[in-house]
Amino acid sequence: MTNTIIEQWQDKPNLELVEFIVERFHQVHRQQLPELKQLALKIEDVHGDHPQAPQGLGEHLDNMLHELESHMMKEEQILFPMLARDIYPSGPISVMEEEHEQHDQDIQKIRMLTNDLTLPEDACGSWQALYRGLAELIQDLNDHIELENTVLFVEQQPVPTHGKDFCCGSCQ
Template sequence: MKNTIEFTKKHTLGSIVASFPKAAEVLQAYRIDFCCGGHRSLEEAAAEKNVEAEKVLASIHALAQETTLEEGTVYTDLTDAQLIDHIVNTHHAYLNQNLPVISHLANAVLRAHGDAHPELFEVFKDFHGLKADLEQHLIKEEVTLFPAILKGQDHGSVRQEVESEHEVAGELLRNLRDLTQDFTVPADGCPSYERFYGLLEELEGDIFQHVHKENNILFQRQ
């Protein structure tokens, strides 16, 4: 069965992706932030990017028509416990596995190409700033925030800290995309260079989904 979802440009980005997760693919293509900026309407976000909201909306509806209801998980249907379990076992696990791999590649690529591509020094710095922030962020969620949510305890202050950390991560990801010219490997780039930029872009997509599920679904219930 095909999706019959209908959105308007007045819908918030967070509500659109919460109802139709694959809409994230369209928003990412337009470089529209649906995670930290999920409270904004599609109309507002499109205007900031100088694109027509109707064009973005048409792309989302076209994708919905191609997507069956059975494809993917609607995360709004999960309980808090199920959603937290999904976040930890999917997104936290991804970061724990891939951050060290990307760090190793960042080091190797900087040593091999830093002389010809000095922007790699800033890429190295911003990635490792992001890595350090994320590593303590995951611990804070697993040790403090998520247990408090599941126990029904007051967690307002730590949730605000986590949301602020999401904003910092989003800014670092924007810097990385700008520094790398949308993760474009230069003509003299080696296979390690290609893998490094490919994993950075994959990391961006995973973090967007991670933050969206927390900011726009889990935290909205509290």
């Protein structure tokens, strides 16, 4: 994710950011993973004897689908409503951050199973589509996690403008 996107969301209300994350990432992941799982199973079935076939990828994507769906439901039903009201519950946030680490490990396993998304020279159109889709999923997941970890999950401290917490700099 580019720094400009992080900066773009840095000062937006949490409610807007939550709505963006659900629409841009959660809904997209819910479409991506089932499609990619089906493509992976097809490639494993048709090209299972090929030395570069991504054996076990369909099952891994199915596991990811279930884990990610559970993760997104917890965010949507528990954490996001709190964050939208500027409540930062440290327990649920730390659980989501730990799950983000698991998602990163899942990405590393995709890379391992696909030889870092390296297609064989004789890859069919479906195999090529699978790896393009996996590259997009990986980018989307990384962007999703970075936006949540660096913007949404970070409590914004109000900047004092007057009163006892305000210092003009000359009292040091």
